[in-house]
Amino acid sequence: MKVAVIQSEWIENIEEALERAYRAVRDIAQYGHVDFVCFPEFFLGPPWYMPGQGELKGVTDTVIPGPITDEFCELARSVGTHIVLGSLVENMTDGMYRNSSLLINPTGHIAGNAVKAHAFGNEMVLCCQADSLETFDTGLGRIGVAVCSDFWIPEVIRVFALAHARIIFVPGGTLIQNQSLMVNALSTAAYMNGVYLVYASSVGRVQGRRGERKVEVRFAGTSLVADPNGTVIARAGSDGTQTLLVDLDLERLNDCDARSWIAQRRPQAYQPLLDPYVGIRRDLTAELQMNIGAPSMSDTREVPEMGGRRKK
Amino acid sequence: MRIIIPQVRSGWDCRANERAVIRSLSKIRGSCDGVVVLPEAVFTGFGNPEIPSSLLSRRWLELLSNYARSERLYVYTGSWPEERSRGIRIQVARLLGPDGRELARVEREILSDGSTATGDDFPIVESPLGSLGLVLGPDFWLIEPVRIQCLKGAELLLVSGAITGSRRAAQVAAIWGIATINTVGIAFAGSLGCGALGGSSIAMPEGFVGRLEEEDAVVEGDWSRDTIVRVREPDLQFQQTMWFGLWSRRPSLYRTLTEVDFSGDERIGMQKCDCEVEA
Secondary structure (H helix, E strand, C coil), rough: EEEEEEEEEEECCCCHHHHHHHHHHHHCCCCCCCCCCCCCCCCCCCCCCCCHHHHCCCEEEEEEHHHHHHHHHHEEEHCCCCEEEEEEEEECCCCCEEEEEEECCCCCCCEEEECCCCCCCCCHHHHCCCCCCCCECCCCEEEECCHHHHHHCCHHHHHHHCCCCEEEEEEECCEEHHHHHHHHHHHHHHHHCEEEEEECCCCCEEEEEECCEEEEEEEECCCEEEECCCCEEEEECCCEEEEEEEEECCHHCCCCCCHHHHHCCHHHHHHHHHHHCCCCCCHHHHHHHHHHHHCCCHHCCCCCCCCCCCCC | CCEEEEECCCCHHHHEEEEHHHHHHCCCCCCEEEEEEEECCCCCCCCCCCCHHHHHHHHHHHHHHHHHHCCCCCHECEEEEEEHHHHHHHHHHHHECCCCCCCEEEEECCCCCEEECCCCCCCCECCCCHHHHHEHHHHHHCCHHHHHHHCCCCCCCEEEEECCCCCHHHHHHHHHHHHHHCCCCCEEEEEEECCEEEEEEEEECCCCEEEECCCCCCEEEECCHHHHHHHHCCCCCCCCCHHHHHCCCCCHHHHHHHHHCCCCCCCCCCCCCCCCCCC
């Protein structure tokens, strides 16, 4: 099985960014058949709700399905590949947003939508989240999609692995300050769960304010593929666009340490996983809401229960 | 405070192992306050199914109690096999306080192949060192047991374990990875010899503080619970993000992890792709 990981770069001209993404898929086709193409989170550019990006409202967000996704569906059909469409800020047209990662199949249809389930930053206030963790069956086996911060909850990759997902795609963005530990955490997750982990990240930076404070958010690429033995078998650089073309040897899924560990699980003893972390003493959504001066989605719609967040 | 891990090469000769442990402990006398963590089956040799005499067991416990008391250290004893009623054999690891008394223990059944089983309890002990999670054997390599201890507040995991997987480098690297994804400190004492590959390590979320390969040696590192307290506190500027994995969980999404007969199909909401593709 062959996968392509597109490491994209945030540029000011969104039309150009879109054209680059289309071109990346077309270019990949020159190298023979590719089974999956994976884009990073926010591959079109930063979402409007990142610090200092308010002018991008209506620019880097889109309706789904819509003209942008239609074009990718056509590309998937013409090239004959699955596309894990990184993530797009999905405009729900009712004032709400979602961080959505589409799976487009080789017949050019949207086969699934993995919505980020663990909101990060201002998403805690402005986006609604998935109410389940879903895997997707493809003609090439079952896959999972963990959208960026979903990866940082180890339960997510475990849920996918136990559901027999063999490849888990993580469209994300490597914060520069987390770069080294991110690489090790990704390979650890692949190793302990016995899966392939395909991580696509972008390169770019934004500046703005959070509350009273100036902040800079810098994404440092480092897209990679880790195998079920915990080996990083391909890795991109941290300061530019790059495409990784990687062959996955699915036999490795059958000969990895995680198989014996998973066989020793005692799920009847794991009920405490359903409890929140005991250290939670703050309402982060409320604090963020005050910081950005925005109404919370939880004021208008019921949201799933979660640690540190308000429940309507 | 210090974390001290004597990585002692041991075979199946209990008396030789005992001498090696004494030799190793003598090297660290007078170091300072903190905790000493010994590897799994350090007195009997990794994978040795033989139950040592009760005389030997008592002597080892007395040795370590005296050591804890004389050095004013916490000691996580590693483990040795004991027999319970109806011939059930278990590995037992004890946490001793600086007064030499037992504060808590972990017991794990010994399987027919001599290996240590996983368990149903995930103990935590409050101490001046912080909240200590006690781990024995392969529980460490499963996602769930360690996660449960961290959700309950464990700040430092004391692990008497072994590196035995076929991918040693990945398994050692995972010690740090486990520290990162759970925002926790880890003192991993790895057995050495009889198929166990050492790898004793002290890891914090940001990286290794110290680690050993396959040498008979001691690894030490500084420990302050304040470090973990700090990185677990939410930073809403999002410059520091390691708190996220504990605070942003949505437990209702993880129910399948607790289901005994979970087969991995529709119950987590699988979506079927409507096409079949030639591989």
